[in-house]
Structures are given as structure tokens and as C-alpha cells.
Amino acid sequence: MSGSRRRVVATPQQQRRSIIGTGAVLIALSGPGQTAGFSVFVDPLTENLDVSRGQLTLAYLLGTLAASTTGTWLGRVIDRRGVAKVVPGVALGLCLATVLAAVSTHLVMLTVAIFGLRSFGQTGMPLAASVFVAKNVAHRRGAALGLLTALGGSTIALTPFIAARVIPRIGWQATWILEGVVVVLMGLVMVGVIRRLRLEHPHADEQEIVDGSVAKDEPRHLRRNGFLVVTFGYATTGFVSTALAFHQIAVLGERGLSAAAAATNFLPQSFASALVALVVGRLVDRVPGRIVVPFSMLTLMVAVLSLTFVNSAVGAVGFGIALGSAAATMAASEGALLARWIGRETLGTWRGRMTSVMVISTAVAPFVFSLLADWAGSYTSAARLVVVLPVVSGVVAIVTPLPCDRHRA
Known part of the structure; x- marks a missing residue:
């Protein structure tokens, strides 16, 4: 033996x-x-x-x-x-x-x-x-x-x-x-x-086939554009969702909810985030990359605007689900988009840069949103102002030349 x-x-x-x-x-x-x-x-x-x-x-x-x-x-x-x-x-x-x-x-x-x-x-x-x-x-x-x-x-x-x-x-x-x-x-x-x-x-051989042409054939400026579009969308999502989550108890308090009711709203947010991440991850493999960031920004815009209609616990749950879904949509897609448009060889470098931008956006978000609320007179009014960010990010993603999608996995 x-x-x-x-x-x-x-x-x-x-x-x-x-x-x-x-x-x-x-x-x-x-x-x-x-x-x-x-x-x-x-x-x-x-x-x-x-x-x-x-x-x-x-x-x-x-x-x-x-x-x-x-x-x-x-x-x-x-x-x-x-x-x-x-x-x-x-x-x-x-x-x-x-x-x-x-x-x-x-x-x-x-x-x-x-x-x-x-x-x-x-x-x-x-x-x-x-x-x-x-x-x-x-x-x-x-x-x-x-x-x-x-x-x-x-x-x-x-x-x-x-x-x-x-x-x-x-x-x-x-x-x-x-x-x-x-x-x-x-x-x-x-x-x-x-x-x-x-x-x-x-899968070294497979990686060379899938990613080699991305790194060599795609013009450098198109790959850079892809990085900037994803980074802008990711940072926008981080800024808006962090600002609203950080001040969520005060934000929903303005809409008539108690602190306890506002705090429990984090639960539907978490549940929606997990569910949407699973769905969006599968969709990203099947749809053109160009529409992903605009769709994410549309979801974020709807989440922010839904705050205006919150006047009960049920409405607050809807807001929480919308906000959690918006955050998960971008989080579940950014890695696949970067790998598709830039290639995997230097993915760590590019994603590291994007992470640095995102960290800055989330760090300043609560402070900036608080200043906006003081200036505008309420958190609801401040939310209407920050909705400009996903609108601009979505438009930029639509009009910017991007790498092709022939390497979609």
C-alpha cells in the first residue's frame, strides 16, 4: 500500500x-x-x-x-x-x-x-x-x-x-x-x-485571455474614463448614504418619528442591502456596463427624494429600503466594472485609489450634510440639495466615452 x-x-x-x-x-x-x-x-x-x-x-x-x-x-x-x-x-x-x-x-x-x-x-x-x-x-x-x-x-x-x-x-x-x-x-x-x-x-491562462486585450487594446484614456466614472459614482453613493445614515435619527425625527422608531429603521436597510447586492451582482454580468452607474445613481436619487414623502413608520421603512438598495447597487457592481474596463493585472492599484476617494467622501459627509441642514433650515431641505450629486454623476456616466463590453464575463 x-x-x-x-x-x-x-x-x-x-x-x-x-x-x-x-x-x-x-x-x-x-x-x-x-x-x-x-x-x-x-x-x-x-x-x-x-x-x-x-x-x-x-x-x-x-x-x-x-x-x-x-x-x-x-x-x-x-x-x-x-x-x-x-x-x-x-x-x-x-x-x-x-x-x-x-x-x-x-x-x-x-x-x-x-x-x-x-x-x-x-x-x-x-x-x-x-x-x-x-x-x-x-x-x-x-x-x-x-x-x-x-x-x-x-x-x-x-x-x-x-x-x-x-x-x-x-x-x-x-x-x-x-x-x-x-x-x-x-x-x-x-x-x-x-x-x-x-x-x-x-486561472492564469484564462486571465491572460480575458484581461490581456483589455490592458493592451483599449485606449488608455478610455480605461481612465472608466475608472473616473466608477469612482465618481462610488464616492457619490458613499457621501449621500453615509450622510443620511449618520443623521438618520435626526432626519426621520423631522418627519415625525421617535428616536426608537428611527433607530429600528437600520434593520430594513441592512436586509435590503443584502438582497439587492445579490440581485445586482447577477445583473451586472448580463447588462452593458455603461448603464450600471446611471441606474445606480437613479436608485440613489429615488432614495433621497423618498424622504420627502415619509410621514409614518411605514414610509420610513420604505425610505430605509430605498437607501439600503441604493448603497448596495453601487457596492455590488463597482468591482466587476473596474475588472471589466481596466483588467485584473493592476486592479488592486486602481481600486485602492478609488477606495481612498471613497474614504474621504464618507469622512466629510456627516459634517457637510450638517452644515447644509443648518443653511437650508432642515435635513429634508438638505437632502433635496444633495440629490444634485447623483444627477450629475449619472449624466457624466452617460456622456463619457467608455471601454467596450466585449470582455463581459
Whole structure:
């Protein structure tokens, strides 16, 4: 009897599931660096550091803006070295940031920690996950990225849910440190999965056929146009959805809802986001890329304008569903569009740049929207003003020359 072990070769479908599952876990590990994950530590931080919520918000804004540079250089590193070699560093960076946040004794120290949380949490892990899936899934890429968006968005919500229940037992500082340890351990497990199944660019020949002509045949200015159109749409969606979500309790309060009723509106938003991401991901594989961004902007415009008609809990649920759907439409399609129009070879670099722009837009959105509300007299009036952004973005996407769609997967 032979003592050698037979190597089990995964089927394409098994490999596809492994790729998407690995990406979803990486996004889940970004939880400590996401706004939802940070939110459960706001009250302990204000009490421990003896600072106001306004001061803490300013520190969060500055740390997030500083972290906006991370996507640009990290995307290039992912292209050169691969996700398996980048994830350990990102996980360690996020872990150190949670430890620093836990032991912070003043606001400057916390701002540095927030920079780490946002650099490696909000940017690093999701960037690695999306690029990993987009580069390694050639067939029905949109459906894969849609599923990744749905799973990833759902798992991020687990971080505050779990942390809120652990904090009363072991304290907020120990909870933050525990989150960092879990990120490192699970990150290393995912690296092992990637290496064991050889998931870094498993279809090299197929990638050359699918993407080679994109990089060589398409004029450079058309590929640049494709990047700018997707980035403009992605940043617009991030700005508008973040502004409305951040101020949602106040926004719906103007429409007659109680704070409790407004808070529960996040549930239909999350459900709609997951469902729409699955549907849109599949549609992106079947429709011309040119119509995707205008359709996303139309969805966003409808979501913003629907706020005007909210006068009951049912109307608020409709607004939440519309807003969640609008955010998911762009999130589920941007990765597939970039891969289609630019190619996968330098996808990390281009998506990293787009992520940097998106981070800036989401960082300033709550502050700018608040200023607009003060100037316009109400949040509803401010919403009518920001609807100009998706209109402009949609028109730009329609009139801009873009690469052809002959490489649609």
C-alpha cells in the first residue's frame, strides 16, 4: 500500500465558494475598524478620556481623513505581492490599532489609533477581499462580488452585536484587545486557506485571455474614463448614504418619528442591502456596463427624494429600503466594472485609489450634510440639495466615452 497521500483537487465550483467565503471572512475581520464596530466604544471613551462627543467626532474625522491615503499604496502592494502576503500585515496593523485604542490616555493617542483602525479596518481588509475575489473569479464575476457584498455587509454587523455583549463581562478595553487578537488569528487562518488551495490567480491562462486585450487594446484614456466614472459614482453613493445614515435619527425625527422608531429603521436597510447586492451582482454580468452607474445613481436619487414623502413608520421603512438598495447597487457592481474596463493585472492599484476617494467622501459627509441642514433650515431641505450629486454623476456616466463590453464575463 502506498504511503503517499493523494492531493485532493477542488472542483471549479468548490474553488469559487472558497474564494468568496475567504473574501467574506476578510471583510468580517474589518469590523473593529468600521464605524459600526467603533460605535459601541464611544460612551466608554468619552468617560475614560473625559472628552465630549464633539471632540471625539473630530478625532474620528481626522483619523479617517489621514487613513484615506492607505488605499493608494496598499492596492499597489496587493498587485505586486498578492493577498496572502498582505493580509498578515493588515491583520497585525489592525490588532495594534485596537490595542492602542484600548490603552489611549488622551485624544491625540486615540486619533493615531483611529488612523490605524480606519487604515487597516475600513480600507485594508475590504480592499484585500474585493481584489482577491475580482482577480480570482473570471466567470460570473458580478454575481460573486454581489454575494461577497451581501455576506460581508451582514458579517460586519456582528462586531458591534458581539462587542456590546462582551463589554459588560470583561470591560471595554479587554474587549478591544480581544477583537485585535481574533483578527490576527483568523487572518492567519485565511492566509493558510489561500495558500493551501492555491487561490491566488488560479486561472492564469484564462486571465491572460480575458484581461490581456483589455490592458493592451483599449485606449488608455478610455480605461481612465472608466475608472473616473466608477469612482465618481462610488464616492457619490458613499457621501449621500453615509450622510443620511449618520443623521438618520435626526432626519426621520423631522418627519415625525421617535428616536426608537428611527433607530429600528437600520434593520430594513441592512436586509435590503443584502438582497439587492445579490440581485445586482447577477445583473451586472448580463447588462452593458455603461448603464450600471446611471441606474445606480437613479436608485440613489429615488432614495433621497423618498424622504420627502415619509410621514409614518411605514414610509420610513420604505425610505430605509430605498437607501439600503441604493448603497448596495453601487457596492455590488463597482468591482466587476473596474475588472471589466481596466483588467485584473493592476486592479488592486486602481481600486485602492478609488477606495481612498471613497474614504474621504464618507469622512466629510456627516459634517457637510450638517452644515447644509443648518443653511437650508432642515435635513429634508438638505437632502433635496444633495440629490444634485447623483444627477450629475449619472449624466457624466452617460456622456463619457467608455471601454467596450466585449470582455463581459
